[in-house]
Amino acid sequence: xxxxxxxxxxxxxxxxxxxxxxxxxxxxxxxxxxxxxxxxxxxxxxxxxxxxxxxxxxxxxxxxxxxxxxxxxxxxxxxxxxxxxxxxxxxxxxxxxxxxxxxxxxxxxxxxxxxxxxxxxxxxxxxxxxxxxxxxxxxxxxxxxxxxxxxxxxxxxxxxxxxxxxxxxxxxxxxxxxxxxxxxxxxxxxxxxxxxxxxxxxxxxxxxxxxxxxxxxxxxxxxxxxxxxxxxxxxxxxxxxxxxxxxxxxxxxxxxxxxxxxxxxxxxxxxxxxxxxxxxxxxxxxxxxxxxxxxxxxxxxxxxxxxxxxxxxxxxxxxxxxxxxxxxxxxxxxxxxxxxxxxxxxxxxxxxxxxxxxxxxxxxxxxxxxx
Amino acid sequence: xxxxxxxxxxxxxxxxxxxxxxxxxxxxxxxxxxxxxxxxxxxxxxxxxxxxxxxxxxxxxxxxxxxxxxxxxxxxxxxxxxxxxxxxxxxxxxxxxxxxxxxxxxxxxxxxxxxxxxxx
Numbered sequence: 346x347x348x349x350x351x352x353x354x355x356x357x358x359x360x361x362x363x364x365x366x367x368x369x370x371x372x373x374x375x376x377x378x379x380x381x382x383x384x385x386x387x388x389x390x391x392x393x394x395x396x397x398x399x400x401x402x403x404x405x406x407x408x409x410x411x412x413x414x415x416x417x418x419x420x421x422x423x424x425x426x427x428x429x430x431x432x433x434x435x436x437x438x439x440x441x442x443x444x445x446x447x448x449x450x451x452x453x454x455x456x457x458x459x460x461x462x463x464x465x466x467x468x469x470x471x472x473x474x475x476x477x478x479x480x481x482x483x484x485x486x487x488x489x490x491x492x493x494x495x496x497x498x499x500x501x502x503x504x505x506x507x508x509x510x511x512x513x514x515x516x517x518x519x520x521x522x523x524x525x526x527x528x529x530x531x532x533x534x535x536x537x538x539x540x541x542x543x544x545x546x547x548x549x550x551x552x553x554x555x556x557x558x559x560x561x562x563x564x565x566x567x568x569x570x571x572x573x574x575x576x577x578x579x580x581x582x583x584x585x586x587x588x589x590x591x592x593x594x595x596x597x598x599x600x601x602x603x604x605x606x607x608x609x610x611x612x613x614x615x616x617x618x619x620x621x622x623x624x625x626x627x628x629x630x631x632x633x634x635x636x637x638x639x640x641x642x643x644x645x646x647x648x649x650x651x652x653x654x655x656x657x658x659x660x661x662x663x664x665x666x667x668x669x670x671x672x673x674x675x676x677x678x679x680x681x682x683x684x685x686x687x688x689x690x691x692x693x694x695x696x697x698x699x700x701x702x703x704x705x706x707x708x709x710x711x712x713x714x715x716x
Numbered sequence: 717x718x719x720x721x722x723x724x725x726x727x728x729x730x731x732x733x734x735x736x737x738x739x740x741x742x743x744x745x746x747x748x749x750x751x752x753x754x755x756x757x758x759x760x761x762x763x764x765x766x767x768x769x770x771x772x773x774x775x776x777x778x779x780x781x782x783x784x785x786x787x788x789x790x791x792x793x794x795x796x797x798x799x800x801x802x803x804x805x806x807x808x809x810x811x812x813x814x815x816x817x818x819x820x821x822x823x824x825x826x827x828x829x830x831x832x833x834x835x836x
Contacts, residue, residue, distance in 0.1 A: 405727060409734035413823055454727045458798070461822035 393443070400437075400447045407434055408451060411470060412463045431473045438474065445479045452476070453501050468502060477504050484510050489517075493525040500529035508533050516546050523547050531560055538564070542575050542583050549586040557586075558593060569594055573602040584614050592621040600627045607637055615641075616650045623654035631658050638667055645676035652679065656686040665692060673702050681706050717742030717834055718760070722753040722767040722779060723796070732766065732796075735823045741830055750774025754782055762791055764833060766826075769797035769804060777808060784812040792833045796821065 348362045358366070411430055438444050449471070456467045471477065480502070483495025492514065499507040511533070514526035527545070531538045538560070549557075561569060572591035575583050576599075588606070591599035599621070606618035622634060634654050641647040652671060655664055668690070671683035684697055684706045697707045719742050723729040726748065733744045742763065747753035751773035757765075765783065769776040776795055783789050795808045798819040805816050815829055 401727075405730045409731055412731065413735045413738055451727055454725070455731065458725070458728050458819045458821070459731075459823065460820040461824065463823055464820075 396443070397447055400444050401451060403437060404434070404448050404451050407437075408455060408467070408470070412455065412459065412466050427469070427473070431470070434470070434474060442479065445474075445476060448474070449476050449479060449498055453498065456501065471502050477502065477507070480504070481507060481510065484514075489519045489522045493522050496522075496525045496529045500532050503533065505533050512541070512544075515541055515544065520547070520550075524550065524553055527553055528556055531557055535564075537570070539570055539575075542578065542587070545583055546580055548582045554586060554589065558590070561590070561594070566594065569596075571598055572596055573599040576602045576606055581611050581614060584609075584611075585617055588614070588617045588621050592624045595625060597625055597627075600625055600630060603627075604630055604633050607633070608640075612644065612647065616647055619647065619650040619654050623657040626658060628658050631655070631660060631664070634658065635664055635667055638671075642674075645674075645679050648674065648676070648679045649682045652682040652686045656689045659686065659690050661690040661692075665690065668692075672697070677706075684710055717763045719744050719764045719766065719830070720747065720753065720756060720760075720762045721745070722747040722750070722765070722771060722776065724748055724768065724771045728768075731823065732826065735827055736830060739827045739831070741827070741834065750776075750779055753779050757783060757787060761789075764792050764794065764830060766794045766796055766830070769795060769799055769808070777804075777811060780808065780811050780813055794826075794829060794833065796826075 348358055348366065351358055351362075407430065411427075434448070438448065452467050452471050456464055459467070477499065480495045480498040483491045483498070484507075486492060486495070496507075496511055496514065499511065508530065511526050511529050514522050515530065517523045517526070527541055527549075530541045534540055539557075572587040572594070573596070575587040578584050578587070584606070588599075588603070591603070603618045603621050603625070604627075607615055607622070609615045609618065619634065619637065622630065627634075634651060637651050638648070641651060648671065652668070655668065659668070665687065668683055668687050671679055672687075674680050674683065680702060687697060688694070688710065694707055694711050698704055719736060721729055721732050721736075721744055723732070723746075729746050729748065733746060736742070736744050745756060745760070745762070747756050749772040753767065753771075754774060757779075765779070767776040767779050771779075774782070776797065780793055780795070783791055783793065792814045793812065794815045794817060795805075795813045796817050796819065797804065805818075808816055814833060817826060817829065
């Protein structure tokens with residue numbers, strides 16, 4: 346502690362000593378400030394959690410009474426009784442946004458797990474307390490998490506007037522926000538659940554595809570839109586999604602537009618279109634598919650799709666000659682697929698074995714242990 | 717009548733407890749995880765156990781196994797789960813569950829099923 350002695354004796358410190366002392370002081374102060382902040386945040390967090398627990402248990406009693414009490418959960422509910430309960434909750438809520446959020450979370454949690462009249466009561470409670478305003482306010486918050494939370498709440502509560510506000514996030518740069526808004530629009534916009542595809546410029550992720558497909562399956566299939574409507578979209582992802590949906594929901598009206606997509610410059614779209622023709626059993630357009638074979642000869646990926654499609658809709662008498670040509674293709678995958686297709690169309694193993702280029706493949710496909 | 721409700725979702729557990737108490741179906745004890753449920757089951761005897769499938773420490777299926785194979789008890793068990801997968805349902809029945817209710821469920825339906833089981 347030489348520098349301390351110097352200070353006590355009134356001596357002047359060297360510049361080096363001063364720098365070291367300054368750095369040490371800054372470091373110490375920063376450390377101290379960090380510990381204090383950490384400590385304070387822990388205190389605030391635990392305080393909020395305690396508050397949340399207290400408010401939650403109060404609301405729990407109210408919600409239980411509302412949902413379970415048959416007086417409130419039937420259509421013969423006296424409006425005055427419901428209003429009385431609402432008045433009680435309102436006075437508990439006061440002007441606290443925190444309490445409102447706790448209540449929204451509880452309503453959503455219960456709504457997720459309950460069915461029947463209980464859901465009607467929970468929905469009525471949400472709107473009677475004007476909690477949708479709290480959810481809508483979140484859409485204006487800068488943090489994307491808050492926005493996504495607001496979208497989720499409004500969609501869960503089926504608040505249709507929020508459609509225009511949610512639509513604004515459909516092309517957000519944040520993927521999570523984009524996905525959340527798309528799913529909300531699909532749920533809320535029951536009449537035109539896929540209208541978002543008209544303006545959507547992002548990628549339709551597998552997660553979105555699964556969810557939209559799941560939702561559409563549960564909806565009235567007669568009201569499904571013609572997916573071919575989006576085949577001309579500028580968004581490749583939208584086109585691919587539409588082809589997939591047309592295939593899954595077996596929209597035979599999509600066959601003619603699909604034939605055009607087989608010539609699309611985007612390879613993935615052409616592949617999916619050819620695949621869809623096979624799945625939709627477009628027998629009457631078999632010749633068009635056969636004509637694609639020479640066009641895409643150099644492209645192994647599309648050639649495989651052409652062969653897979655012909656395995657489903659090909660003619661054993663008329664298409665065999667062109668399929669046999671594929672046995673001499675430079676790509677192993679194409680030769681392999683050609684063998685499978687020809688076998689499906691009834692060509693015998695003996696005939697196929699005559700081609701030296703596919704002898705190994707034929708042996709492989711006829712191996713009894715692999716059958 | 718003594719009923720044990722095992723669910724890690726406090727809100728749901730509170731709701732079930734409220735419904736069963738309101739219907740005067742008996743004294744309701746709750747456990748918020750599998751470990752707690754096992755500990756309670758070891759010291760107390762119940763007329764009915766209602767359990768969720770997914771819980772911390774031990775799943776609902778493990779609780780059924782514990783009651784049937786370790787405690788060797790015939791206590792009626794209702795499984796309550798959001799997972800309505802055929803395999804899970806079949807497995808629950810195979811190892812000894814008496815009933816299966818998939819979430820979302822109606823509290824009124826749960827009460828009816830509980831009454832029916834307790835009457836037997």
